[in-house]
Amino acid sequence: MLTDLNLSLFLAYKSITKGNKGTLVLTIFIMSLIFVNLVFTASIFLGLGNTVNNQVINTLYGNIALEPKKDEKYISDIRSLEQKINSVPGVTGISSQYVIGAAFSYKDKSGAWAIRSINPDDEKTVTIIHNFMIDGEYLSKLDTDEIILGKEIPGGYGGDLEHLSLGGVKIGESVDVLFNNGVKRSYRVKGVFDVNFQQSNNLAYISQNEMESVLGFNDTASLILIKTAETGNEEIYIKKLLELGIKEEIKPWTVYAAMVKNITKSFDMIALLIAVIGLFVASVTIFIIIYVNTISKRRQIGILRAIGIKENIIIHSYIVQAMFYAISGTIIGLFIMFLILKPWFIEHPLKFPIGYVSLLIVPEKVSINTISLIAAALAAGLIPSWMAVRETILEAIWGD
Template identity: 70%
Template sequence: MLSDHKLALFLAQKSIIKGNKGTLGLTIFIMSLVFVNSVFVSSLFLGLTNTINDQIINTVYGTVVIEPKKDEKFIDDVYSLKQKISRVPGVKGVSAQYIMGSVMSYKDKNGAWSVYSINPDDEVTVTTTHNFIIDGEYLSKLDENDILLGKEIAGGYGGDDESRSLGGVKTGDSIDVLFNNGVKRTYRVKGIFGVNFQRSDNIAYISQKEMTSVTGMEDKASQILIRTEDVGNEGQFIKQFLELGINEKIKPWQDYASMVKEITQSFDIISMLISGIGLFVAGVTIFIIIYMNTISKRRQIGISRAVGIKESVIINSYFIQALFIVMSGIIVGLLIVFYIVAPWFIAHPLDFPMGPVSLLILPENVFINAISLVIAASAAGLIPSMMAVRETIIESMWGD
């Protein structure tokens, strides 16, 4: 058995060495491109999903959200609740927000947007919006007549839907805000931010002090955002919050990421289709190469069988050739991915509407793509070699 394997390896080695080097090199290059394409597509979609998740956590919800009890509009006794939450080990920040709908007007433009009241000192411990001020300044907790606008509201800063904006509000301009409770205020625009995530850039912020004067209510919130040190163990923190006696609804950020789930499912389908096409191309390429090789060496195969070389040895020799080609392609592909493609996208991330997107290359993803390519190419290499040994020795030697 061992001698058969050695003989198959010897025949494969001789065939590779004496074969056309240009054809061999081109086939290996094609395999490497198929591998790079599969890894690139899946890693790009993973990177895009990761960016959306980061934006949801960093600019909208934090990692855990507390909402009012069932059938209640607001969270009461907010200060006491924040104190409890802050004492839990692993909690980095807690920010209470009161949310109210409004109609904003500037010159001849108007539109409906939500206004969030925040304590800026708390908010910066949970979200990263303060790092994306593109004009003016961030709010302070003492501000009463100032407002912070997302670029989708202000307009003129490269938003995704300029037609629905206020048409180009600048820092220092005054806008009118009619709240849903009928209170109307005029605010000076203190700053404009743009995190490149439409959901976040359609928000306006005022201080808690100002919202209290608008609503006439104190120590109430529409939601409380919590930022934990690690992402992924929200369930453990929720359990601890419940043990503190918190009766409000407590949800992890994933409950608000339904959009991401739908996008991820679509990406998975697209990735499988593209990878499937790539594997088909790889299989066809290997099939053609091995098939042409068996055709050109038809008489040699017949002679080999006539002198006593087993059919399994001949099949294994072509299987080894196919395996050599695909493994060489994977090695070249790995070099391209980790030394050319990945560094390039780290230095030059793609600019998507939800933020800069780079590749997220996971080892298990690379492994799965490599194994899939090996299986597809090896199977394609076996078929023509098995076809070649089905012929009788006379037919192989004389072409009859």
């Protein structure tokens, strides 16, 4: 058994080293590009999904959100509730908010957007909006007649829905706001933010004190955002919150990212399709290389069989060649991914409407792609070599 394996390896070694060097280099190069394509496609789609998830968490809902009990409009006694939440180990931030729809008007332009009220100091512990002010300043706790706007609202900041904006509100100018409860106020625009996520850029923010004066009551909220030290363990935190006797609706961020799940499924299907095509190309490439090799060495194969070399040894030698192409291409592809593409994308992430996207390389995906490419190479090497040894020895040596 060991002798047969050694002989297969020897025949494969001689075939590779004595063969055309240009063909060898080109074949390995093609395998490396196919491997890079497999890993890159999966990684960029994973990066897209990861970016959207982070945007939902860091700009909209935190890791966990509390909503009012069923049939109730607001969460009451929020100060006591916040103390309970803060007692849970791993909770790093809490932001209680009112969320209300409003009609905005500026000169002859108008539109409807949602307004969230915040305590700016608390909000900074949950979301990252304060880090993305592109004009003006962030809110302060005592602001009562000022507002900050997502870049989709004022106009003039390169929004995706510029035609629906207010047409060019500048910092320091005032906008009129008619709240859903009929209260109308005028606010000075203090700042404009851009988190590169359209859903977040369609929001406006005022201080909690200002919203309480609009609504006429306090110590309530319509939404409480909770930031945790880790993402992915939300169910553990939800269990702890329930154990504290919290009766409000408790929802993880994944509930609000249902749209993202559908997008991710679409990305997975596209990545799978591209992977199948890539593996098919790899199989065909190796098949052609091995097939041409067996045709050109038809007489040599016949002579080997005539002197007593077993058929399975010849087949295994060609399978080893195919595996050599695939493994060499994989190794080079790994160097390209981890030493060139990954560092480059970290420094130069792609800008999408959902945020900045970099490669998310998951070891499990890399392993699957590696195994798939090697399996494709194995099949591509087996078929033509098996076809080659089906001929009789005389047919192989002298032709038909």
